Amino acid sequence: MFAVPDAIDRVIERYGAETVCAALLPMLTSERVARIDTVLANRLTSVVTMVEDTYDPRNAAATIRTTEAIGLHQLHVIEPGERFSATGGVTRGAHKWIDLVRWKDPVAAVKTLQGRGFKVYATLPGAPFSIEDVDVSAPLAVAFGNEHDGLRDATVAACDGALGVPMFGFTESFNLSVTVALAMSRLATRRRALLGASGDLPPQLKALLRARWFALKIRGAVGILERTLA
Numbered sequence: 001m002f003a004v005p006d007a008i009d010r011v012i013e014r015y016g017a018e019t020v021c022a023a024l025l026p027m028l029t030s031e032r033v034a035r036i037d038t039v040l041a042n043r044l045t046s047v048v049t050m051v052e053d054t055y056d057p058r059n060a061a062a063t064i065r066t067t068e069a070i071g072l073h074q075l076h077v078i079e080p081g082e083r084f085s086a087t088g089g090v091t092r093g094a095h096k097w098i099d100l101v102r103w104k105d106p107v108a109a110v111k112t113l114q115g116r117g118f119k120v121y122a123t124l125p126g127a128p129f130s131i132e133d134v135d136v137s138a139p140l141a142v143a144f145g146n147e148h149d150g151l152r153d154a155t156v157a158a159c160d161g162a163l164g165v166p167m168f169g170f171t172e173s174f175n176l177s178v179t180v181a182l183a184m185s186r187l188a189t190r191r192r193a194l195l196g197a198s199g200d201l202p203p204q205l206k207a208l209l210r211a212r213w214f215a216l217k218i219r220g221a222v223g224i225l226e227r228t229l230a
């Protein structure tokens with residue numbers, strides 16, 4: 001698993017999330033702070049998108065943008081073959097707001113999420129068990145495959161089951177990024193209804209993200225923090 005801490009993460013770790021927020025608060029409008037707090041309140045950690053071997057950078061970018069727009073916290077990217085690279089313009093900056101976790105080994109990715117209490121589902125065109133049937137009472141991650149070859153057999157075998165997105169036409173599969181949008185939007189809606197809440201960020205993670213997002217909204221925030229807090 002690759003998670004590279006950046007300068008913002010390091011400054012938050014050094015001074016603490018509360019201190020960073022307090023230092024940056026006077027530099028943000030109240031509207032901006034309210035918007036950040038609304039998005040934080042709606043963030044879901046218990047529904048996770050996972051994509052394997054995405055070939056087309058436009059699909060990669062659309063996957064990032066959709067995952068963020070639905071309000072999901074994490075996107076897991078498995079790169080045993082194709083490098084996951086996204087077309088910048090299409091993400092509209094969405095990559096800054098999500099936690100993108102990169103993996104080389106699909107089975108390790110699936111097993112790690114299972115070890116954290118997630119049920120992990122493969123998506124397969126034509127699978128009879130659908131996004132409407134799956135139990136959303138436990139945290140769930142959903143894996144999407146390559147545009148040409150779908151998911152690897154080993155990935156499907158490691159998962160807890162397979163899900164289909166219902167289709168009624170002659171076409172045999174959806175486009176990858178369209179499937180991510182259809183499936184994750186529906187599953188997030190079902191999970192939110194079950195939780196009776198639109199978000200589920202634990203307080204410590206919420207505080208960290210708040211500090212990070214404050215810093216992302218202010219040009220040169222790291223330098224400002226180093227000068228004022230050192």
Ligand SMILES: C[S@@+](CC[C@H](N)C(=O)[O-])C[C@H]1O[C@@H](n2cnc3c(N)ncnc32)[C@H](O)[C@@H]1O
Nearest residue numbers: 123124125144145150151164165173174176179
């Ligand atoms: C274009 S499809 C790949 C088609 C590939 N020939 C196959 O059979 O898997 C790319 C990915 O979109 C997802 N997908 C597309 N349509 C789907 C559907 N109706 N149900 C579930 N997943 C679907 C799957 O994750 C699939 O791996």
